[in-house]
Amino acid sequence: MASSKTVLSAIFTASLCFTVALAFPAHHEDLHPVVQSPPKPVLSPDYYKATCPQADEIVVSVLKKAIAKEQRIAASLLRLLFHDCFVQGCDASVLLDDSEEFVSEKKAIPNKNSIRGFEVIDEIKAALEEACPHTVSCADTIALAARGSTVLSGGPYWELPLGRKDSKAAYMKLANKNLPPPNATLHRLVKFFERQGLDKVDLVALSGSHTIGMARCVSFKQRLYNQHRDNQPDKTLERMFYSTLASTCPRSGGDNNLRPLEFATPSKFDNTYYKLLIEGRGLLNSDEVLWTGRDPQIAGLVRSYAENEPLFFEHYVNSITKMGNINPLTGYDGEIRKNCRVVNKKI
Template sequence: MAPSLHSRPFLLLFVLLSLSILCMRSLDASEPYLTLDYYASSCPSVLEIVRKEMECAVLSDPRNAAFILRLHFHDCFVQGCDGSVLLDDTITLQGEKKASININSLDGFRLIDRIKNKLESECPGIVSCADILTVAARDAVILVGGPYWDVPLGRKDSTTANYDLATANLPAANEDLLSIISKFLYQGLSVTDVVALSGAHTIGMARCENFRARIYGDFKGTSGNNPVSNTYLSNLKSICPATGGGEDNTAGMDYVTPNYFDNSFYHLLLKGEGLLNSDQELYSSLFGIQTKGLVKKYAEDSLAFFQQFSDSMVKLGNITNADSFSTGEVRKNCRFVNT
């Protein structure tokens, strides 16, 4: 679909040749670090506290669900799910928040702070920020109509962050399919996980800066010349002008049900109306034979999508950094390492 794919066919060979190496980077979920009953005796109310705070936040503003889910994803793709994305910059530490891919796309930090403060009052020094974020992401999905999954716990908070890895590891809005797949494979996630986790874009908004190239590029080519798609495209162009600013203007990635977790995102891809290039690539890329089939499957069967999304979220949440278990801590404040 995209010219970039035609100009980089070597990526296919790269992915195929790298599969065996990338898949050797196994998820640390196989190691006995995380358990469902980790806080059963030390902080038995942890799940209830997180749930109540998330209920209040999502009831107040449904966008909070998307904020927390995105925050969790951006955390896990850099050093594993270790809360590193929550760290503020200090004189001695450069955080990940100001990395180009994060600086204008992340929110929800104050909500995590609020949950942490509640837990510090109830169970001081017990529950890690990394665990809070992982549980909150699960609850966020449930609260906007999505599926439930069990969350293994016991993560430690990293005492480091990695600004450079945030840019290198996280998929970008205008990235091509093979590059996105390679980033997921590096994390131990499969092509199926790519398509299922992309379904998180059924909630949340995207900034004009991230979809401008798409709507002034191949949107017409993928959506065809039908009145509904043309009206949608005209509306997007009014939100996001070709020139002259508007970078912070936003549009729903699923304009049909932007605040409800369902499978309508995949229906938009079938119609060629994916807002982000990285999303539409799942269905329209020349190399997307497997991903195209999965998009069709999840569009036709919402239960199949929900089941796979749950499984893929467990895999995502179980990406751990072995170093965090030996040198990590339970932060008192999610924004700073303990002194």
């Protein structure tokens, strides 16, 4: 009898549970697990290994001719990477010309009559399209050109993550907001870099790109004649260096006259830039304040790089790789432009 009662009790309990389950069904997540969207593709040095293994070789081939023709172009192409990545990420938006939909970033104040090298990028892209049609993005073309220019100037080589796609728009207003001006204070420079997820080490290491290249007088004339709006020069300028600059850049006129960013070895990517900062012979205000800006960590890095070129190269590689990973378009985001100056036509 007890056994019979036990069975009846078990049946009643099971029936009750079933009824409750019908009345209060499980939450839909329990019945239908959320399907996770696949992770966004990550950049990889082997991205073109199967589809365009000769990509870097093509880039370097064009670069060698361009740099032999004009040494300055190496610095100009390296600068393009900075001015691309600091505006909405490394997406080749800096290469786009004006269109009906947007104004070109080339017209932003930090870029106008300043950034250059577009014709070389065009030549590289044309060669890549011929060898591997619709495969290598313009964003990766900029990155490859920047690395090639650095290496061909005597600087370090780095494993370059690839796989960026190209933006379908330009962001002129953002270029005005995000690109640091040559007269920036150290505090502002740190803020500009922090906005991109870059720290003080990145700031000092990446500023070493100014070991090659040229700057127009308009970029540093304030230091010569009116640094603090008092009609006086910047007191941190070494006296002989000041005299040399003033002879090239008169108080009136000559705004487009050029001076090397680092005059001792202007075509060689080395650590001389930092040595000159310590001597008061940095060209731009944004250069010299790394040493005079009263930030012990930043000044310590300047001294370390001046004394230890391999350390500079090591930090530079880490920082430029980090910068190249700022908000890249990957996977189905963006496109691979056929012509780097215009977005692809809609089919």
